[in-house]
Amino acid sequence: MPITPHVMFAGGGAPGQLFPGIAVAAQVAQLLPQAKITFAGPGKSRERHAVRSAGHQYLTIPSKPLPQNPLQALRFVTDNFAGYCTAKWTLREQRVSLVVGLGGHTSTSVVRAAAEKGIPFILLEQNAVPSRTTRWLSHAASMVCAAFEEVRPHLHFQAPVKVTGNPARPAFDQLFQQLAALRSQNVDSPTVPFARLGQDGQKRMVILGGAGGARSLNESMPFALAQLKECLGGWQIVHQTGEGQLQETESRYRKVGIDALAVTYIDEIASVLFASDLAVCRSGGTTLAELALAGVPAVLVPYAHARDDQQLANAKVYVAAKTCRLVDEKSQAGSLDKAIARELTPLMTDETLRKTMAANMRTMARPHASAEIASAINDALFGTRGDLLAA
Template identity: 85%
Template sequence: MMAASPHIMFAGGGAPGQLFPGIAVASKVAQFMPQAKITFAGPGKCRERHAVRSAGYQYLTIPSKPLPQNPLQALRFVTDNLAGYCTAKWTLREQRVSLVVGLGGHTSTSVVRAAAEKGIPFILLEQNAIPSRTTRWLSRAATMVCAAFEEVRPHLHIQAPVKVTGNPARPAFDQMYQRISASRTEGGDAKTLPFGRLGRDGQRRMVILGGAGGARSLNESMPFALAQLKECLVDWQIVHQTGEGQLQETESRYRKVGVEALAVTYIDEIASVLFASDLAVCRSGGTTLAELALAGVPAVLVPYSHARDDQQLANAKVYVASKTCRLIDESSQAGSLDKALAREITPMLVDENLRKTMSANMRSMARPDASAEIAAAIQVALFGTRGDLLAA
């Protein structure tokens, strides 16, 4: 019989797109199972520790390293991940963990493997259309695989328990989506009606998201792409998130080409910014796409070309098929990226009806109940039953 006060460990992270869904689900678990103890385990990055502790949860560091890029990194990869696996086994025992939620990333692999060996139930969150190696390896032993995309099923064992929940977004996105949906015209379908802009003086906004860690190719190419579109940028505000260590270089490029843009390292209030935006240019991680869908923002997607198994490209293709965005595949791009960006951005700048249609299509992809559905799966795994989480 499961303890009345279970201990749930969210394991993984290392990237915001892995960590934020975990925090979103933990928020729902804390809301509906206040007796539960919640802990996060991750690689120990400063921003990640801060985000978890700011959300009110304990953070434990588990040694881990990603796959080595060269022979010199191979020894450290083996030693750190072996140490992480041993640390995970000890931590699960000492902390009396009742259930593990794997968020993805190398730390998740160590903790989930240790949980499987010790017979501790675990749930895997899969943010991408092509599942990670950890999800493929351990899906059959999982209590549940909570997937963002229906497209993951053919990649997993036929007996793997899979539930397509959508990808959890940060709580601020869910809150804004619910608040605005509640104010829509009575009798309308809130998922197909465009939001419109929130409280700006008639100015349209384009947001370029380089990610918290930066997307160097976007930072390098976007100023030159927009320089080719100056006549189309009248009454457009440009906001460019560069990521750490790339702000000054990006600002310099915009000054060089004579394009006015607000470049920032990181956008803290990203939900408020996106809900008041008309167009995004960004990568296509699963969490990014889920948040764009809630905000109803059409996009030009430039998938990270070095993502394992082309996961981001697969994500983008799902959204392209739903006519929510335009796609630039860097890995097969013949010409310069700035010319491709200018070509794909132009019709979205000048055609308001196109943007409105794509915005409505994007909102039809929204899964505002994703966090609650995963919290319900956690409750079932712990107690064999669930409360009415979705109705709450």
């Protein structure tokens, strides 16, 4: 192993895949300051900007998600074959020492190429039901770093698995540590210095569909809240719509007479969530990990088209821990707003219930996930920290 290792984080395409990689990369840079760190992904502009803002090089690898119709099938085959060939060349040209698979179609191409070339790789599995790439290649991985214990039965019996939790963005870990320090000093949580967007004493509900938005939540939430007008006194509603959906969502809120702050994207999402009382959102692994750190109970509406019902499986783990309520969008047959309103009602009206669920949510937090994965990367490169010091 060279004295200057090169670690490539491969994947992304969705913020929930990219942000954990950036968080782990920050820990790797601290643990191995001599290491070179590169990201390889599908080339989305927001993704490139996030990686470069974190101080890392970004390389584009051609890739396509599974085709939704026969017309997309040819591009799926040609682009992903080109991506696989590009990945093989890049790994050799860049002299990559280890690959970290973040999930997504780009991750599949790069991890497969690494496996063929004998380059060690680590897989980050964010869901309770693993991806096909994780299932296929888990036995050859140096480590599968899993967010959920429930992932084990789905993997090869010889797969090395460590349940680390899912890495969150560094701001979440930092605020979690601040809050934990205040609690250790018996300081009441309302005095935590996180600014609210609304007036003093307001409770806040945050509606999140991810950076790309969730059209069904954007369409349903105004009408769900319209059924709860009697409960809305003292609540501030903050709704992240995603790109291209802001004006339509604002129009729906005006139509039903609900005063909501709708925004395309919340940049300071950590400080917003830490000062919130309730969330309505999808149930991707990163979203749940960050809710746990912030201690925010939620109504979870899993993405209905997630492969292998991964988001539904994630949500069930958190519901079993009594941290959240669940609305299965696939079973609602056009009445999603009514189902959301039904699950929101007790959470909005019962403060004791919210506090209990918030405390349960905090028990799910894994603030050291990024550091544990960075340690696994170090071990895969050098065997042990002792070997590193001797290198």
